[in-house]
Structure formats: C-alpha cells, structure tokens
Amino acid sequence: MSIIVFAEIADQQFKKATLEAVTYAKMLAQKTNSSVVAVAIGNVSDAGLLGQYGANEVVTVAAADSFNAEVYSDILAQVAKDKAATVLVISNSYAGKSISGRVAVKLRASLATNVVDVPDTSAGFKVKRGVFSGKAFGWVNLDAAIKVLAITPNSFEPQNTGGTATVTAYSGSIAQAQTSVVSVNKVSGKIPLTEAEIVVSGGRGMKGPENWGMIEELANVLGGATACSKPVSDMNWRPHSEHVGQTGITIKPNLYIAVGISGAIQHLAGVSSSKVIVAINKDPEAPFFKAADYGIVGDAFEILPKIIAAAKAAKA
Amino acid sequence: MKNAYFCIPFQGISFMKILVCISVVPDTTTKITFTDNNTKFNTSGVQFIINPYDELALTKALDIAEPAGGTVTVIHVGGAESEPSIRKALSMGATDAIRINADATDAYFVASQIAAVAKTHAYDMILTGRESIDYNGAAVCSLLGEMLQIPSINVITKLDLDGNNVIVEHDIDGGREVLNTTLPFVGSAQKDLCEPRIPNMRGIMAARTKPLQVLEPAAAVSSGNYANFELPAAKSGVKLIDAENAGDLIQMLRNEAKVI
Ligand SMILES: Cc1cc2nc3c(=O)[nH]c(=O)nc-3n(C[C@H](O)[C@H](O)[C@H](O)COP(=O)(O)OP(=O)(O)OC[C@H]3O[C@@H](n4cnc5c(N)ncnc54)[C@H](O)[C@@H]3O)c2cc1C
Numbered sequence: 001m002s003i004i005v006f007a008e009i010a011d012q013q014f015k016k017a018t019l020e021a022v023t024y025a026k027m028l029a030q031k032t033n034s035s036v037v038a039v040a041i042g043n044v045s046d047a048g049l050l051g052q053y054g055a056n057e058v059v060t061v062a063a064a065d066s067f068n069a070e071v072y073s074d075i076l077a078q079v080a081k082d083k084a085a086t087v088l089v090i091s092n093s094y095a096g097k098s099i100s101g102r103v104a105v106k107l108r109a110s111l112a113t114n115v116v117d118v119p120d121t122s123a124g125f126k127v128k129r130g131v132f133s134g135k136a137f138g139w140v141n142l143d144a145a146i147k148v149l150a151i152t153p154n155s156f157e158p159q160n161t162g163g164t165a166t167v168t169a170y171s172g173s174i175a176q177a178q179t180s181v182v183s184v185n186k187v188s189g190k191i192p193l194t195e196a197e198i199v200v201s202g203g204r205g206m207k208g209p210e211n212w213g214m215i216e217e218l219a220n221v222l223g224g225a226t227a228c229s230k231p232v233s234d235m236n237w238r239p240h241s242e243h244v245g246q247t248g249i250t251i252k253p254n255l256y257i258a259v260g261i262s263g264a265i266q267h268l269a270g271v272s273s274s275k276v277i278v279a280i281n282k283d284p285e286a287p288f289f290k291a292a293d294y295g296i297v298g299d300a301f302e303i304l305p306k307i308i309a310a311a312k313a314a315k316a
Numbered sequence: 317m318k319n320a321y322f323c324i325p326f327q328g329i330s331f332m333k334i335l336v337c338i339s340v341v342p343d344t345t346t347k348i349t350f351t352d353n354n355t356k357f358n359t360s361g362v363q364f365i366i367n368p369y370d371e372l373a374l375t376k377a378l379d380i381a382e383p384a385g386g387t388v389t390v391i392h393v394g395g396a397e398s399e400p401s402i403r404k405a406l407s408m409g410a411t412d413a414i415r416i417n418a419d420a421t422d423a424y425f426v427a428s429q430i431a432a433v434a435k436t437h438a439y440d441m442i443l444t445g446r447e448s449i450d451y452n453g454a455a456v457c458s459l460l461g462e463m464l465q466i467p468s469i470n471v472i473t474k475l476d477l478d479g480n481n482v483i484v485e486h487d488i489d490g491g492r493e494v495l496n497t498t499l500p501f502v503g504s505a506q507k508d509l510c511e512p513r514i515p516n517m518r519g520i521m522a523a524r525t526k527p528l529q530v531l532e533p534a535a536a537v538s539s540g541n542y543a544n545f546e547l548p549a550a551k552s553g554v555k556l557i558d559a560e561n562a563g564d565l566i567q568m569l570r571n572e573a574k575v576i
Contacts, residue, residue, distance in 0.1 A: 008489075010489070010490065015489075067488070069458060069461070069467075069468055069469075069470075070461075070467060070468075073458075073462070093489045094470060094471055094487055094488055094489050095488065095489055097454045097455070097458070097470060098457075098458050098468065098469075098470040099458065100455065100458065101423070101427070101455040101456075101457070101458030101459035101460075101461070101462060101468075102458045102459070102461060102462040102468065104424065104455075104459065104462075104539075105459055105462035105463055106462060110424070110539035110540050111422075111423065111424055111453075111455060111459070111539045112539065112540075113423075113452070113453050113454055113455055114452050114453070114454070126543055129452075130452060131450065131451050131452060131545070132342070132346075132348045132449070132450060132451075132452075133449050133452060134548075135348040135547075135548075136348045136350070136545055136546065136547050136548070137545065137546050137547075137548070138451075138542045138544070138545045138546075139542065139543045139544050139545070139546075140422075140539070140540050140541065140542050140543065141540045141541055141542075141543050142539055142540040143537075143538075143539065143540045144537075144539070178466075178467045178497060178498070179467045179469065179495050179496065179497040180495065180496045180497070181493060181494070181495060181496075182483065182494040182495060182496050183493070183494045184488070184491065184492075184493045184494075185491050185492050185493070186488075186490050186491035187490060187491050190490065192489050192490040194489075195489075197575075198575070198576065222576055240473075240506075240507050240508050241487065241492075243507070246344050246449055247344065247368050247369075247449065247507065248507070250452070254575045255569065255573075255575040255576060265344070265345055265347070266344045266345070269344075272548055273548065275575060276569070276573045276575045277551075278565065278569075279554070280562075289554045290551070290554070291551060292551065292554045293551060293554065293555065293573065294554065294555050294556075294557060294565060294568060294569075294573075295554040295555070295556050295557070296556070296557045296558075296559055296562050296565065297556065297559060298559030298562070299559075302559065302562075303559055303562040306561075306562040306563045307562050307563060307565055307566060309563060310562075310563030310564070310565070310566040310567070311566050311576075313563075313566075314566050314567070314570060
C-alpha cells in the first residue's frame with residue numbers, strides 16, 4: 001500500500017506546498033502503515049530532498065517541464081496503479097486542481113479538494129475541507145477505496161525529520177498532449193499569493209494605485225506578498241490576481257495585514273482562516289476590527305511609515 | 317483521442333453548440349449557519365443566485381455563439397427551487413436549459429450527470445465557473461474533461477476561437493500562460509474573462525417561454541457525503557495599538573503572536 005504525492009516543482013526546486021504535501025502524506029502513512037511515494041515530473045535539482053520530509057521513494061519523470069493536465073494526470077494514475085496507492089495527495093494549487101479531478105476519474109477514486117486537516121480514520125475516512133469560501137468547514141466521508149485529496153497550501157507545517165528516499169526513474173508511458181503552450185508569463189522572484197506566509201493587503205482606503213509603494217515596501221521587508229480588496233482590482237489599481245475574498249482568492253497565511261479595507265463579509269470570507277489578522281483603518285467602527293487580532297485606528301498614511309520603520313529596525 | 321460523441325464543426329462554418337454548467341449558490345452576503353446538529357446548511361432566509369463565475373462562463377459563451385448563430389444550453393443539477401436562477405440564465409440569452417432533477421451532492425456526482433447528457437449531444441465547447449462559491453470544489457471542469465476524454469483548461473481569463481483552434485489565456489501558479497488546443501474542450505471561467513451580462517426586459521420576457529427540460533438523473537456515484545459542518549473559531553477580541561506607537565506592532569507580531 002502506498003500514498004502518492006504529486007511533487008510540484010518551480011524553477012527546478014520543490015515548492016513549499018510540495019513539502020507540505022509530503023509531510024501530510026507521512027502523517028497519514030503512519031496511521032495506515034503505508035509508504036510515501038512522491039512523483040516529480042520535470043527537472044528538479046535534488047529529488048532526494050523529499051526523503052527528509054517523509055517520502056520513501058521519489059519517482060522522477062523526464063517529461064516536458066511545462067505542466068499539462070492530461071499528461072500529468074495520466075502519469076500520476078499510472079504510478080498510483082503500479083504502487084497500489086490508496087491515497088493521492090495533491091496541493092490545491094491551480095496545477096493541482098487541474099489534475100485532481102482527472103486523476104480521480106481515471107482511478108474511480110473519491111475526490112476532496114480544499115482539504116485543511118489530516119483525515120479522521122477512526123471509522124472510515126473523513127476529511128475536513130473549507131466550504132462557503134472560508135466561512136465554514138465541512139467533514140466529508142469519502143467512500144471509494146482510493147481517495148484523491150487536494151490540500152490547501154499553508155495548512156501544514158513542513159517537517160524535516162531527516163529521512164532518506166530512494167530515487168527511481170519512471171518507466172510508464174507518457175501520453176500525447178492535446179494542448180500546447182504558446183507562451184508563459186511568470187512573475188519570477190515573487191511568492192505566489194496562495195503560498196505566502198505573510199500577506200499585506202490594501203483596500204479602497206489606500207486612495208489610489210500611486211500609494212501602493214508603502215504596501216509593497218512593508219510586504220518586502222516582512223518577506224510577504226501583496227493582495228487587495230475587490231474594488232481595488234475592479235478599478236484596475238491592482239491586478240485581479242491579487243484580489244482576495246469570496247469571489248477572488250482564498251488565502252491562509254500566518255499573518256494578514258489589512259490596510260484601508262472595511263472588512264465586508266465577502267472580503268472576510270477569503271482571509272478569515274489567516275492565523276493572525278491585523279486591521280489598520282481610520283474608522284473605529286470598521287467591521288474588520290471584529291475579525292482582527294490586532295487593530296490600529298488611524299490614518300494609514302501616517303501609520304504605515306511607522307510600521308515599515310519598525311520592521312526595518314527589527315530586521316537590522 | 318477525441319471523443320467520438322463530439323462532432324467537429326466544419327472549418328469556417330462555425331455553428332457553435334455550447335453547454336454552460338450553472339450552479340446555484342447562497343448570495344455572497346449570506347451569513348452561513350447550520351441546522352440539525354450542524355449536519356445541514358441552514359437555507360432559511362437565504363437568497364440564492366447563479367454562481368458568479370458561472371455568469372462569466374455564460375456571458376462568454378453567448379458572446380461566442382450569438383454572432384455565429386450558435387446555441388448556448390445551460391445545464392443545472394438541482395431541484396425545482398433552482399428554476400428562478402435557470403430562468404435568469406435564459407433571460408441573459410441562453411437558448412435553452414436542462415435541469416437534472418437531483419440533489420447536487422458533490423462535484424463528482426454533478427460532473428457525472430453533465431457528462432451523461434454531453435455524451436448524447438455534440439457540444440463543441442463546455443464552460444463552467446472557476447469554482448462554485450458554496451462548496452468550493454473547483455473540480456467539475458477537470459472531472460468533465462476526463463469523463464468525456466477532452467482537454468480541460470481551468471481558470472480562463474481570455475478565450476479566442478479561430479475555426480476549430482482555441483487560444484486560451486489562463487492563470488497558473490505565480491503567473492499566466494497562453495495555451496493552444498482544439499474543439500471540443502471544457503474550460504472554467506475566471507474573473508478577467510468578461511463582465512457578466514445583465515438581463516434586459518426583452519431577455520426577461522423571452523426567457524418565460526424558452527424550453528427548460530427536466531431530466532431524471534443517470535445512475536452515478538458521489539465521492540461521499542458530509543457528516544457535519546463547523547464554523548471557524550471566533551476571534552477572542554481585537555488588541556488595539558495606539559496609532560502614535562504603531563511601530564510597536566512589529567514587536568508584538570514577533571514576540572507575542574510569533575508570526576514574523
Ligand atoms: C457578489 C459580490 C462579491 C464580492 N466579492 C468580494 C471579494 O471577493 N473580495 C472583496 O474584497 N470584496 C468583495 N465584494 C465587495 C465587498 O462587499 C466590499 O464592497 C469590498 O470588500 C470593499 O472593499 P474595501 O474595503 O477596499 O473598500 P471600502 O468598503 O470602501 O472601505 C475602505 C475602508 O478604508 C478605510 N479608510 C479610508 N481612508 C483611510 C485611511 N486614510 N487610512 C485608513 N483607513 C482608511 C475606510 O474607513 C473603509 O473602512 C463583493 C461584493 C459582492 C456584491
């Protein structure tokens with residue numbers, strides 16, 4: 001029996017979400033007495049690294065680096081069959097979401113996306129997933145013999161336990177892609193919002209795109225990513241990819257700093273799973289203060305420089 | 317292999333047949349609560365709407381089909397209580413609608429129902445929303461792709477057709493990518509794809525008499541069922557920091573909250 005992990009790679013390194021997925025698989029493997037087999041498709045500089053996080057084996061696949069949902073899901077399903085997998089662990093990233101459904105159909109598996117906790121295996125197999133865009137959680141019983149789980153980034157701390165993994169080369173077939181990549185535009189050197197541990201976010205209270213320098217500076221000093229509320233992206237002050245909330249991205253960072261955001265229910269839906277929330281708003285009645293751990297009432301344009309200075313001083 | 321159930325339209329003559337999957341969800345302002353010992357979503361007093369992303373999928377489908385004299389069918393898995401939302405989709409411009417009369421227990425079940433219908437119709441393209449904002453599965457698009465053996469492309473922000481050729485821009489982790497594929501295919505709509513259409517009076521009048529076919533569900537499994545729900549733990553209360561000493565926040569985040 002085995003647990004398969006889809007090991008996502010960016011710039012020839014395993015992503016943090018992959019380390020989380022391997023850690024998750026290891027926790028589950030201990031409960032079910034299985035081995036952990038990670039599948040790394042494309043070029044990666046140190047495939048064996050996943051051993052330190054609990055993988056017993058890393059299967060490397062010399063396929064095109066460019067992600068393709070049909071090709072990648074086919075490879076995963078072949079390894080899963082080969083290794084008699086009972087569970088597949090995939091990150092709930094864009095790439096992960098685009099293969100988890102396809103793999104589930106190939107294996108006639110039960111599928112749960114947006115998973116935020118280790119399964120309860122005391123009676124059957126029950127997983128906790130985020131529902132209503134972060135407004136609630138649901139425990140769902142998965143019925144099929146094989147389960148495909150897409151786990152939300154930042155739900156598990158990667159744990160380096162210092163193990164080792166054997167690295168083997170994939171021997172199955174590689175499907176012909178029906179989709180080809182024309183061009184890729186990646187913002188390099190930037191942490192993807194869904195994976196960021198610290199997020200600094202601005203709302204309409206920031207008055208205009210020209211004031212985003214402060215948001216970006218604070219994010220940079222703290223090593224985080226930037227986000228925004230819906231009206232901010234609607235007005236094209238910021239790209240849509242930064243829009244968080246019920247109709248944007250749902251995020252789960254350790255720290256979310258909301259500047260000049262009122263805290264509407266649709267906004268909170270996307271960020272309320274953050275571990276610690278800071279709200280900065282000139283209106284003491286702003287709803288965000290009810291959802292925050294720390295609050296500062298006042299003008300963001302006076303407050304932000306003070307916080308940036310303190311963050312720089314703390315770092316120095 | 318492309319699925320034999322699909323007919324490839326003639327090059328140049330693009331009579332497009334598009335299927336759009338519609339989910340009906342609680343309005344975004346809904347305060348979520350549960351009943352029956354936290355085992356059921358409390359629908360009392362809840363206003364239901366078409367899933368916002370599905371409106372984008374529908375709008376794009378209409379923009380593609382209308383100039384070419386094509387058709388757009390909306391399909392929904394759910395009970396009769398969803399019919400006002402289906403009528404709204406028809407008033408936005410959809411040609412006709414199919415409702416599969418079953419509880420939408422999960423993405424797998426819903427995709428199985430839609431695939432069963434798609435297999436007997438020659439749709440050139442199937443569009444869904446990026447995810448349904450109630451159960452956030454974000455899975456129907458890729459499930460359908462595999463069930464129908466056609467390409468599936470998630471979170472589409474641009475979609476252009478040139479005969480059978482499809483050029484798609486979509487979100488990837490940390491950026492965007494442009495892909496090339498051919499019809500038929502299934503895609504999911506992301507926000508930048510278009511602005512949702514607002515029905516006009518003529519559309520609303522026309523929708524009343526447009527065909528809405530109710531089908532009984534095909535035999536299909538779901539991935540499982542919800543045992544119970546819970547709400548996120550409430551915050552213990554905000555700790556206010558004086559604006560004058562805003563810099564103190566950094567020490568608190570470091571020493572007290574331990575997040576930086
Ligand atoms: C269907 C639907 C879906 C939606 N989905 C989302 C979503 O996904 N994400 C989302 O964010 N919203 C969403 N919304 C919109 C949401 O309802 C709110 O309108 C939006 O979040 C408000 O954005 P905001 O807080 O930036 O702006 P505002 O509500 O205008 O708030 C600005 C805040 O800035 C404060 N402020 C002003 N000046 C300063 C200053 N100098 N210093 C400090 N504070 C200042 C004000 O006190 C105010 O609280 C949705 C709405 C609908 C109807």
